[in-house]
Structures are given as C-alpha cells and as structure tokens.
Amino acid sequence: MWLWDAFAAVGGFRHCEDFTGPDPEGYGLRQGTIHRGRRDSSASAMLMPALARPNLTVLSRTAVTGIRIEGGRATGVDVAAAAGGPRQVRALREVLLCAGAVHSPQLLMLSGVGPAQHLESLGIAVKANLAGVGANYHDHPAVPIALEMRDTTSYGLSWRTLPRALWNLAEYVLARRGPLASNVFESTAFIRSHAGAVRPDIQVAFQPARRNLNSSPLPMGHGFAFSVVNLYPRSRGEVRLASSDPRAAPRVNPNILLDPADWEPLLRGLHLVRELCDMPAFAPYRATEVRPGRRLGSDAELRAYLREATATVHHPVGSCRMGIDATAVVDPTLRVCGIDALRVVDAAIFPGIVGGNTNAPIVMVAEKAAALIAEAITMLAAAIHLLLVAVLGLVAAVVIGGRARPPLPSRQHARPSPGADDRPDPADWS
Numbered sequence: 001m002w003l004w005d006a007f008a009a010v011g012g013f014r015h016c017e018d019f020t021g022p023d024p025e026g027y028g029l030r031q032g033t034i035h036r037g038r039r040d041s042s043a044s045a046m047l048m049p050a051l052a053r054p055n056l057t058v059l060s061r062t063a064v065t066g067i068r069i070e071g072g073r074a075t076g077v078d079v080a081a082a083a084g085g086p087r088q089v090r091a092l093r094e095v096l097l098c099a100g101a102v103h104s105p106q107l108l109m110l111s112g113v114g115p116a117q118h119l120e121s122l123g124i125a126v127k128a129n130l131a132g133v134g135a136n137y138h139d140h141p142a143v144p145i146a147l148e149m150r151d152t153t154s155y156g157l158s159w160r161t162l163p164r165a166l167w168n169l170a171e172y173v174l175a176r177r178g179p180l181a182s183n184v185f186e187s188t189a190f191i192r193s194h195a196g197a198v199r200p201d202i203q204v205a206f207q208p209a210r211r212n213l214n215s216s217p218l219p220m221g222h223g224f225a226f227s228v229v230n231l232y233p234r235s236r237g238e239v240r241l242a243s244s245d246p247r248a249a250p251r252v253n254p255n256i257l258l259d260p261a262d263w264e265p266l267l268r269g270l271h272l273v274r275e276l277c278d279m280p281a282f283a284p285y286r287a288t289e290v291r292p293g294r295r296l297g298s299d300a301e302l303r304a305y306l307r308e309a310t311a312t313v314h315h316p317v318g319s320c321r322m323g324i325d326a327t328a329v330v331d332p333t334l335r336v337c338g339i340d341a342l343r344v345v346d347a348a349i350f351p352g353i354v355g356g357n358t359n360a361p362i363v364m365v366a367e368k369a370a371a372l373i374a375e376a377i378t379m380l381a382a383a384i385h386l387l388l389v390a391v392l393g394l395v396a397a398v399v400i401g402g403r404a405r406p407p408l409p410s411r412q413h414a415r416p417s418p419g420a421d422d423r424p425d426p427a428d429w430s
C-alpha cells in the first residue's frame with residue numbers, strides 16, 4: 001500500500017482496479033499467475049494436465065538442432081536426444097516452431113531460412129532468403145532505484161525479524177500462504193511519464209524488499225526498490241549465428257538504449273520515483289537511496305547512471321516479425337514466408353513489444369495459432385465432406401438416371417422381316 005499512498009499524494013495519477021481489464025492504466029495491485037503458493041507456467045497449467053493424451057508425446061532432454069526442409073516444405077525436425085533417443089521427428093502436417101525470441105531465429109537460420117549473406121558466410125545452404133530473421137529483436141529496458149532502511153517492515157532477513165521469518169516459513173510449508181507465496185512485485189503502475197503521452201509509456205514496479213546488490217541468494221536486510229520500465233522502446237537489436245554448429249549459442253546484440261528517444265521515459269521515471277519516495281507515505285521508514293544515490297542529481301549524472309545500470313526485464317520479442325511487407329518473417333497466420341508447413345508461435349512473431357508483461361500475450365498468440373490450425377483442419381474436413389457428397393451425388397444421379405431411362409425400342413416391331421439379326425444395335429445405347 002505504500003506505493004498507492006505515495007501515488008495518491010503525488011497526484012495526477014489514477015488507481016487501477018484490474019490490470020487485465022480494458023483500461024489498464026494507473027497504479028494498483030498486480031495480478032500474478034500463482035497457484036497454491038507456487039508460480040504457475042504454461043507447462044504446469046496446460047501441458048502437464050494433458051500428458052496422458054494418446055496424441056501427445058513429450059521428449060524431454062531433447063534439443064532440436066534444425067528443421068528439415070525438403071522441396072520448400074518443412075517435413076520434420078532433427079533432434080539431439082539422449083543415447084537411444086530419436087534422431088529426427090517427422091511431421092504429418094506441419095512444424096510449429098516455439099523456441100522463443102532467441103532460439104526460434106537461431107533454428108530458422110541453422111535450417112537455411114534467414115539473411116542469405118549471413119547464412120552463406122557460415123556455409124549454410126539457403127532455403128529461403130529472409131532478411132527479417134533475427135532482426136527487430138527488442139526488449140523492455142528498465143532501470144532500478146534501490147533504498148535501504150533499518151526499519152524491518154519490509155520483506156527481508158535480519159536477526160530482529162527471525163521469529164517472523166520462521167513463522168512465514170511455517171505458514172508457507174503448512175498452508176502455502178504468506179509472504180513466501182508471493183512474487184514480491186505486488187504493486188505496480190502503468191502511467192504516462194509526461195503530459196503529451198497518448199498512452200502509459202512507463203511501468204513503475206515496486207518491490208517491498210531490499211534489492212540485493214551482491215549475488216547472495218538470501219534476501220538479507222531491509223529496504224524497498226523500484227524498477228522503471230520503458231514500455232515502448234524504439235531501439236532494435238539482432239540475433240545472429242555464431243557458428244553453423246547448433247550447440248553454439250547464438251550472438252544476441254540487444255542494442256539497448258541505441259535510440260536516444262529511449263532514454264527520456266527512464267529519466268522522467270527516475271525523477272518521478274524520487275518524488276514518490278519524498279511523499280509522507282514513505283517518511284516513517286526513513287530509507288536511504290543507495291542506487292543511484294542522491295549524490296547523483298543532474299540529468300547528466302542520471303544519464304551516466306542509466307548507461308551503467310539499465311538492463312532488460314526478460315521480455316525479448318520481435319526476431320521473426322509478423323507482417324505483410326517484404327521483410328516480414330511470418331504472415332498473419334504465423335506461416336513462415338517462402339516455406340510450406342512451417343509456423344512460428346512465440347514471442348519472436350511480435351511486430352512490436354506490448355506495453356506490459358509479455359507472458360499472457362504470448363499465451364494468446366498460442367491460443368490464436370491453435371484456433372487457426374483447428375480452423376484449417378475443419379475447413380479441410382468440410383472440403384473433403386463436400387467433395388464426397390458431390391461424388392456420391394454424381395454416382396447416384398448416374399444410377400438413377402440409368403434406371404429412369406425410357407425402354408429401348410422393341411426389336412420385334414422394328415424388325416423388318418423374320419430371321420433378321422435380333423442383336424441390339426449399339427447405336428440405341430448412346
């Protein structure tokens with residue numbers, strides 16, 4: 001609630017009841033995909049419950065090393081499995097590539113789909129020259145602001161809070177409830193950082209816990225922290241192969257903050273967070289800003305801090321962009337341009353990043369792909385059905401037509417004279 005009170009005191013921002021609703025602007029409590037005290041994922045929520053289906057096989061500890069493309073059509077994938085495992089998996093209908101914004105372009109390029117010059121420089125035979133593969137890579141840049149305090153209200157471990165920590169542990173183990181069932185980032189704000197913004201352009205994520213400045217896995221001490229996220233960055237990076245060996249990691253150049261316009265929302269966000277921290281809601285905690293630290297005050301100093309401290313919030317997208325122009329990698333039905341029976345279904349297809357967290361929109365992309373595939377199968381079934389009905393109709397028409405034919409003229413009447421040939425005249429059967 002600290003953040004809410006501070007936002008209310010700063011003024012000019014509204015409260016948001018539901019960030020999954022039609023108007024997700026303002027500050028409020030964050031929704032999380034947490035089930036029985038544990039973070040849920042699409043694997044645990046959707047794949048695991050379907051494991052018993054007879055039409056599903058999951059190969060774990062098996063890496064795809066390339067897509068088989070024969071005669072311009074994806075026919076399956078090559079895999080590196082544990083000893084005794086398969087070497088390749090053939091596709092009956094099509095291959096769906098869902099390896100994420102880094103590995104989907106990597107696998108396409110390893111399979112000969114990508115910028116021809118780059119592939120040829122690595123000795124990879126080009127199956128489709130698509131300059132867009134690996135381009136348009138981007139992510140949400142974010143900058144942290146960290147405060148520390150002696151007050152023990154926040155999450156965190158200290159001798160003074162040992163009884164509370166033990167209670168929280170017991171609460172979690174016995175009932176899967178309490179602070180340990182939280183993802184810590186409990187409240188947030190999607191807001192406009194300046195009056196001219198046409199939509200929220202920054203997210204302010206709040207963490208009521210000290211931000212660990214070292215690599216300790218334990219949340220020692222007390223404090224709180226913010227992350228200011230630029231929701232619509234303009235900078236674009238790229239994914240390229242380091243080698244034609246599928247075991248080699250690809251080269252990712254994210255080009256964060258390459259475009260000068262990407263700095264401004266972060267800078268405005270830093271100033272806003274300081275304003276929030278100076279509000280009465282935070283006063284009782286008497287916290288000290290340790291990052292960037294109040295000794296850095298001018299825009300030039302804060303820009304230097306941005307250069308040093310900006311990272312991303314793990315939302316890479318865009319490296320197999322969907323579109324209808326010449327550099328698009330997939331079409332609006334997610335099919336890879338120039339290759340049959342191959343779709344990309346993951347964050348890589350985003351033309352531009354969404355102004356929020358990426359997981360739910362990617363689940364939506366998958367749901368849309370499932371609907372498109374089901375629709376195509378339904379249409380195929382309907383076409384086969386129509387064809388069968390037409391063929392059966394034709395056969396029936398021929399049979400019934402044959403039966404309804406008027407009787408052949410009687411040979412006896414036509415016979416000119418007894419003893420003449422009484423075999424049917426073929427001309428009568430025309």
Ligand SMILES: Cc1cc2nc3c(=O)[nH]c(=O)nc-3n(C[C@H](O)[C@H](O)[C@H](O)COP(=O)(O)OP(=O)(O)OC[C@H]3O[C@@H](n4cnc5c(N)ncnc54)[C@H](O)[C@@H]3O)c2cc1C
Pocket residue numbers: 062063064065098099100101103107313314315316345346347348357358359360362
């Ligand atoms: C630490 C972290 C925290 C995050 N927190 C949030 C959050 O709070 N909210 C939110 O909305 N988003 C969050 N995200 C982002 C979110 O997880 C991603 O945007 C989303 O998972 C991307 O989905 P995807 O299907 O594109 O790729 P992924 O989820 O990365 O799926 C790709 C899959 O392909 C597999 N794969 C890759 N290469 C191969 C290969 N050669 N062979 C076989 N398999 C392969 C990978 O192992 C992986 O399982 C977070 C991400 C990270 C890393």
